Amino acid sequence: MPKLRMTGRGLWITVLLAPPLAFVALFIVYPIIAAFAYAFFDWQGLMRGEFSWLDNFHTVLFVEPYASWTRNAFTHNIMVFFALLVLQNGLGFLLAYALWRDMPGARFHRVAVFLPVVLSTIIVGYLWKLFLHPLFGVVNQSFRGLGMPWLAQPWLGQDSTALWALIFANAWHMVGFPTLVFLAGMQRIPTEILDAARMETQSEWVKITKIVWPLCAPSATIVFVLLFVGAFNWFELPYIMAGLDGSPYGSTDVLGLYFYRTAFGNVSSGQQDFGLGSALAVLIFVFIAVVASIITVRLRSREIEL
Amino acid sequence: MARLALRGIKKRFKNTEVLHGIDLDIGDREFVVFVGPSGCGKSTLLRLIAGLDPISDGEFHLNEHLMNDVPPSKRGIAMVFQSYALYPHMDVYENMAFGARLMGLDKAEVERRIAETSQMLRLDELLKRRPRELSGGQRQRVAIGRALVRKPDVFLLDEPLSNLDAALRSEVRLEIARLHREIGGTMIYVTHDQVEAMTLADKIVVMNLGRIEQVGSPRELYERPANSFVATFIGSPKMALIDVTRDGDRVGIPGGGTIALPNQLAAPDKAFRLGIRPDAIKLTRDPNAEGFKATIVYQEYLGDNAFAYARLVNGTMIGARTLPNEIYDPDEAVTILIEPGQAHFFSAEDGRRLSA
Numbered sequence: 001m002p003k004l005r006m007t008g009r010g011l012w013i014t015v016l017l018a019p020p021l022a023f024v025a026l027f028i029v030y031p032i033i034a035a036f037a038y039a040f041f042d043w044q045g046l047m048r049g050e051f052s053w054l055d056n057f058h059t060v061l062f063v064e065p066y067a068s069w070t071r072n073a074f075t076h077n078i079m080v081f082f083a084l085l086v087l088q089n090g091l092g093f094l095l096a097y098a099l100w101r102d103m104p105g106a107r108f109h110r111v112a113v114f115l116p117v118v119l120s121t122i123i124v125g126y127l128w129k130l131f132l133h134p135l136f137g138v139v140n141q142s143f144r145g146l147g148m149p150w151l152a153q154p155w156l157g158q159d160s161t162a163l164w165a166l167i168f169a170n171a172w173h174m175v176g177f178p179t180l181v182f183l184a185g186m187q188r189i190p191t192e193i194l195d196a197a198r199m200e201t202q203s204e205w206v207k208i209t210k211i212v213w214p215l216c217a218p219s220a221t222i223v224f225v226l227l228f229v230g231a232f233n234w235f236e237l238p239y240i241m242a243g244l245d246g247s248p249y250g251s252t253d254v255l256g257l258y259f260y261r262t263a264f265g266n267v268s269s270g271q272q273d274f275g276l277g278s279a280l281a282v283l284i285f286v287f288i289a290v291v292a293s294i295i296t297v298r299l300r301s302r303e304i305e306l
Numbered sequence: 307m308a309r310l311a312l313r314g315i316k317k318r319f320k321n322t323e324v325l326h327g328i329d330l331d332i333g334d335r336e337f338v339v340f341v342g343p344s345g346c347g348k349s350t351l352l353r354l355i356a357g358l359d360p361i362s363d364g365e366f367h368l369n370e371h372l373m374n375d376v377p378p379s380k381r382g383i384a385m386v387f388q389s390y391a392l393y394p395h396m397d398v399y400e401n402m403a404f405g406a407r408l409m410g411l412d413k414a415e416v417e418r419r420i421a422e423t424s425q426m427l428r429l430d431e432l433l434k435r436r437p438r439e440l441s442g443g444q445r446q447r448v449a450i451g452r453a454l455v456r457k458p459d460v461f462l463l464d465e466p467l468s469n470l471d472a473a474l475r476s477e478v479r480l481e482i483a484r485l486h487r488e489i490g491g492t493m494i495y496v497t498h499d500q501v502e503a504m505t506l507a508d509k510i511v512v513m514n515l516g517r518i519e520q521v522g523s524p525r526e527l528y529e530r531p532a533n534s535f536v537a538t539f540i541g542s543p544k545m546a547l548i549d550v551t552r553d554g555d556r557v558g559i560p561g562g563g564t565i566a567l568p569n570q571l572a573a574p575d576k577a578f579r580l581g582i583r584p585d586a587i588k589l590t591r592d593p594n595a596e597g598f599k600a601t602i603v604y605q606e607y608l609g610d611n612a613f614a615y616a617r618l619v620n621g622t623m624i625g626a627r628t629l630p631n632e633i634y635d636p637d638e639a640v641t642i643l644i645e646p647g648q649a650h651f652f653s654a655e656d657g658r659r660l661s662a
Binding site: 190192193195196197198199200201202203206210211214215217304 | 356357358377378379380383384385387388389391392393394395404405408436438452456
């Protein structure tokens with residue numbers, strides 16, 4: 001058996017690796033495992049009670065009022081995912097195509113589109129809360145100024161528009177990310193392939209759907225999977241703009257908020273239930289992990305090497 | 307039917323003009339080769355004909371129709387790219403069917419054309435393969451096939467052989483010549499390889515620095531080059547250009563010997579350039595022979611023949627064909643004899659051919 005001897009280099013590597021490993025173990029691995037364990041116990045606030053098998057899972061999925069809360073939040077996550085798929089990834093693809101084709105001002109717009117991405121979600125949330133203020137916000141002021149007062153709505157204050165306003169703010173914030181990834185993907189396409197396509201068709205639509213899109217498949221996989229994970233983990237923006245209750249009337253409630261409220265309580269109800277919260281967290285985790293893996297495998301199979 | 311007419315074609319990128327007014331006529335079924343050193347503008351000119359880049363100035367007519375603003379797909383022109391540019395996500399069949407379908411052909415016609423083309427190019431076995439699963443030569447054939455199924459009036463080929471190894475290159479060259487005979491379309495072929503140009507072309511267009519230097523058949527270019535650029539570009543090893551001064555019917559290099567004027571020369575120039583191809587030169591060790599004095603630099607042995615390179619007293623390098631068993635040593639002193647009737651004369655100022 002070869003002897004393991006500590007060389008100078010090995011020592012360095014150990015010294016550099018140990019702190020982050022300890023950090024990850026303590027604050028990421030341990031909580032995940034702990035959450036799995038907690039989900040199987042009955043909790044009284046922060047006091048752990050009896051081992052309760054799958055009771056917590058049963059409660060959040062099938063016992064009222066939890067079951068309808070879960071359904072409500074989950075439905076909203078699905079809406080967010082599909083809306084952002086169009087608004088964020090779809091628009092991002094088109095923006096990338098426009099930037100790639102070097103339309104006038106492409107250099108400026110490349111920066112402009114990506115700039116909001118570097119802002120923190122906290123800033124974007126507060127910013128859009130101000131923009132969407134019913135009386136003084138720049139959005140409604142603009143609608144009134146443009147002679148369209150019927151569009152001056154309390155966007156965040158009514159249940160029919162609140163979730164869409166959040167989705168819009170999120171798309172504004174993040175659209176630069178898929179744009180950048182798609183742009184990188186398009187820049188990998190050899191120009192002669194596009195020239196070959198131009199010899200055969202002048203339709204931008206054909207070029208986009210039959211040539212550019214299939215050859216951008218690796219980029220699509222990345223942004224699609226990341227969007228899926230992001231949409232079902234959605235928390236910061238609704239937390240800042242709509243509050244822990246997903247106001248108004250739970251119309252912006254999503255799994256992230258619902259989990260946080262259940263586990264840690266909120267302003268109006270001090271009730272905490274680690275068991276139900278952990279069960280929710282585990283369900284979200286398993287759902288995301290399973291679906292994201294399936295999506296990744298499916299999308300990978302349609303990628304081709306250039 | 308395809309006749310192309312280029313009139314005063316210019317191309318500018320930003321402030322740099324890369325083509326300075328190209329005038330050229332290409333007849334139906336002609337095989338035309340654009341040849342020239344890299345950066346001479348031959349590929350740029352091809353892209354203007356294809357419509358991939360806009361023409362800055364001048365007019366391009368195809369069968370009497372102005373093509374300047376016609377998109378590439380509507381010109382009736384197909385192109386074979388240097389990198390083949392096959393669609394990597396489509397199999398061979400789809401690569402060929404893509405353009406044909408976009409022309410609005412019905413399914414049966416597309417299938418018929420692909421069957422015909424794949425048989426002609428021996429692609430039958432490969433139709434279900436992706437480009438990645440093909441060898442270089444096979445990809446090349448698919449790229450040609452993709453152009454063929456569209457039955458275009460004009461084929462453009464941009465350095466189609468440059469990504470193939472030497473053995474395959476001469477094979478595909480023959481293939482292209484055969485194709486041109488069989489399908490009879492007008493072909494425009496870009497290359498920097500003069501062997502490809504000489505063997506394939508009905509008409510060669512020699513380009514340099516964004517201008518056409520000469521247009522003519524391979525024989526015309528070789529036997530009557532219009533200027534010293536064409537003279538040295540066509541032929542290998544290249545023609546030697548020797549600066550000489552004339553005294554009556556004798557020409558000489560100062561301090562390097564004089565010879566009788568090998569050909570008739572009507573032009574009155576006192577100083578000009580003598581152009582001599584390697585096969586028109588004989589070397590001799592006889593120091594008293596009437597010729598130019600030179601020193602051997604090195605010799606290349608090619609089996610069936612050999613080339614000796616020697617330096618004249620004025621520093622000019624010349625190449626001479628020798629017999630394979632005729633050995634010269636470096637630094638050996640020789641005299642260069644020029645076969646009568648085999649010399650070309652070029653102006654010392656601008657390099658143009660001087661009348662005989």
